[in-house]
Amino acid sequence: MNRRRAWRPLLLLLIVTMLVLAPPAALAKQPANVGSTASAWVFAPNPVATSGNQNLLDNKDADSEELNDELFVVTLTDLDGSGFLRGTWAVVVSETGNPAFETDGTYYYTRHDDRFEQVMGYYWTTQSQLYLRSLGFGTGLYAAVNADQQRVRINQWGVDNSFATDHPRDEMRFGKGGVDDAEDADVILHELGHQIHFSQGFAFASSEADAISEGFGDYWAATITGHPCVADWDSVSYTSTAPHCLRRTDLDLHYPADLDGRIHHDGQIWSRALWDIRGALGNVVADTIIVNGQWNFTGTTMPQLATATWNWAKLTYGNGSAQAAAVLAAFQARGILP
Numbered sequence: 001m002n003r004r005r006a007w008r009p010l011l012l013l014l015i016v017t018m019l020v021l022a023p024p025a026a027l028a029k030q031p032a033n034v035g036s037t038a039s040a041w042v043f044a045p046n047p048v049a050t051s052g053n054q055n056l057l058d059n060k061d062a063d064s065e066e067l068n069d070e071l072f073v074v075t076l077t078d079l080d081g082s083g084f085l086r087g088t089w090a091v092v093v094s095e096t097g098n099p100a101f102e103t104d105g106t107y108y109y110t111r112h113d114d115r116f117e118q119v120m121g122y123y124w125t126t127q128s129q130l131y132l133r134s135l136g137f138g139t140g141l142y143a144a145v146n147a148d149q150q151r152v153r154i155n156q157w158g159v160d161n162s163f164a165t166d167h168p169r170d171e172m173r174f175g176k177g178g179v180d181d182a183e184d185a186d187v188i189l190h191e192l193g194h195q196i197h198f199s200q201g202f203a204f205a206s207s208e209a210d211a212i213s214e215g216f217g218d219y220w221a222a223t224i225t226g227h228p229c230v231a232d233w234d235s236v237s238y239t240s241t242a243p244h245c246l247r248r249t250d251l252d253l254h255y256p257a258d259l260d261g262r263i264h265h266d267g268q269i270w271s272r273a274l275w276d277i278r279g280a281l282g283n284v285v286a287d288t289i290i291v292n293g294q295w296n297f298t299g300t301t302m303p304q305l306a307t308a309t310w311n312w313a314k315l316t317y318g319n320g321s322a323q324a325a326a327v328l329a330a331f332q333a334r335g336i337l338p
Helices: 047-051 114-134 185-199 207-225 263-281 283-293 302-317 322-333
Strands: 038-042 072-076 090-094 150-157 162-165 171-175
Touching: 038 114, 072 114, 090 114, 114 150, 114 171, 114 185, 114 207, 162 185, 171 185, 185 207, 207 263, 207 283, 207 302, 263 283, 263 302, 263 322, 283 302, 283 322, 302 322
Parallel strands: 090 150, 150 171
Antiparallel strands: 038 072, 162 171
8 A cells, every 4th residue: 555655736736824713622532643734545636546456346345455545644734633534724514434433643544434535625624725825816826716514424315426516505526336436536516616606696597507517627627636537436337438428628528519518518618728728827827716716606608617717817907918819729629619
């Protein structure tokens, strides 16, 4: 097992050390020695992506040498000191089996243990918010986005699917069946893409708007991992061709010719445009534009949000700027803007 392998994300800004924002809560079970950070094993983002091995199998949650070799050592940040996976940006509120609780600041579980998925949920939810903050959201430069504690439920939805909701509170629920969804960081980050939209007042006012949100969720996973094949570990259970991908952000699809009313399929038109903006400008500038451009979107079509995103780039960087030109070119290449 590659237990000394440290996760080095493609986006170095994801690694952030932050102070404890609140004192430990008074709990019946108090750990002996836990601070605001801890050490853990995770997939980063998933074992297919990091190994390149398209033949990995779920085998009913069984451990294997090949899968254990893809574990990375990471630092869990912003913990509340309770010993449970509770922190500023994420809290595991329910689970199958026992809740993860450690008194020594180490959460070393392998995938056969449902506590591994609890760690995955906590870690990647926190990383998403830390990345947003590294871009300036919630730090004084731009308004905060999705900057509240996200509730994470693991394996309590008995189907092979996951979903996000903001009613009555922000929560994500990860299902099981085949590869359990929370074993793949792309699935977690995709659902966080929806949470970002909820927090920004995005109106899910049409099938096309729903497709935009699905596309953005795929893009959010891809921009954090740097990998355009989304959920290639989760999808080994239901795809027969390699490479295994739930969806991709680099397909040659065009608006409106390739719209077919299937929101996850149609979302790949949108995610490709965003992926091309990232390719032209880099993740920091691209994601700053993309996230800022979608505040309070009440429209129903891709051209409407594309126009809003382009307008934000023009207003911020200048009408004739390279940034605005790159945004326009990406949307034009997909047929979204004329």
